């Protein structure tokens with residue numbers, strides 16, 4: 429009798445748990461089948477028409493009675509902030525989130541795919557990225573209220589936590605965003621991450637967080653999805669996971685750790701409130717998309733540089749170059765004079781790390797590791813990062829403009845003879861570009877190279893050795909991936 433009632437109670441209890449679980453579980457509909465698998469592309473490789481259709485689709489889901497479809501995504505991200513940041517959920521949950529966002533865009537316009545923003549390519553002067561252009565996402569917030577007053581989303585009024593203007597407050601000041609993580613740094617992190625746990629953590633913090641805190645205001649809160657830059661930022665983070673999965677095929681389906689509720693993280697976990705289990709999102713093709721690589725070509729190939737179809741304004745005359753202390757191998761995140769070296773991103777503020785459940789000592793360790801990468805890459809005379817200004821005509825032009833306006837000086841720290849030869853060789857490899865503006869930039873850069881050359885006659889830096897190649901600094905695998913991704 430006792431046993432029977434115990435069993436009865438047990439059955440009732442199990443049933444109650446199951447009912448409770450069913451209530452908490454997402455609509456267990458199967459994710460929609462793919463009619464086709466299409467590419468998500470880097471935003472600057474879209475045509476003007478394609479880009480405008482993407483913007484129009486975002487505007488469409490921002491319209492209607494509040495909260496709009498867009499607002500609800502912001503709230504969903506907020507509601508899951510404590511489970512989706514600092515835990516194994518970070519990568520898979522955000523993959524599901526942006527896929528659902530993309531599906532909503534496609535309900536409005538089936539041709540649209542979510543683009544990604546390769547901020548690593550823009551990492552050495554992120555404020556000069558075309559994404560901030562006044563016909564794209566607009567720039568920094570204005571002084572005072574921080575309201576964004578230009579771009580496609582200038583009139584966008586985020587609804588949560590209360591209605592307000594879209595705000596940005598660049599951490600470097602009115603015209604500067606501190607340096608972000610460069611392709612070399614991301615590659616080095618991907619290379620050394622041998623488990624999902626390592627990669628998930630090291631992608632979230634610091635590289636992904638750096639974008640949030642550097643753009644600031646809405647992006648620097650748990651309502652970060654208020655800023656449409658969020659979606660193309662997270663698409664790039666998602667691409668990094670996909671790249672890593674393919675880099676370490678053994679880890680393609682790797683998933684482990686402890687969830688925020690203390691349970692073991694397993695591939696069968698539902699990514700609430702989305703209709704996917706973790707296992708459903710390992711393969712992006714299961715979610716109907718793949719990532720097109722972003723090949724930017726080599727030095728002075730202006731083809732993929734975005735704004736105004738490659739038109740660049742060229743100032744004259746060139747400001748003088750001056751020698752820089754060659755022992756300073758780690759450049760400041762706000763440095764905008766050095767044209768050849770990598771800048772060290774700023775440490776992620778402790779308040780942000782605490783808000784995101786990050787393991788703070790681990791993040792500081794990763795930052796120290798990155799500092800070593802920066803120093804080493806800056807010592808390598810045979811490598812010009814695709815992200816440094818000298819690789820990008822627009823960025824170089826903007827820096828020269830700024831230097832001219834501020835009566836400042838444009839410098840190059842690695843001005844040894846080999847670097848000049850390398851730069852000249854890279855320049856020669858893209859002689860096919862024919863537009864007159866590119867010719868002007870090329871002429872200007874030639875002037876700079878000549879100037880560096882004459883200085884370099886006098887500079888002998890004993891710290892360089894023959895073994896200083898990119899391969900020996902970030903590893904042959906990482907170097908190869910970098911070359912593949914960026915067409916070096």
Ligand SMILES: [Cu+2]
Nearest residue numbers: 505512513522
């Ligand atoms: Cu998030």
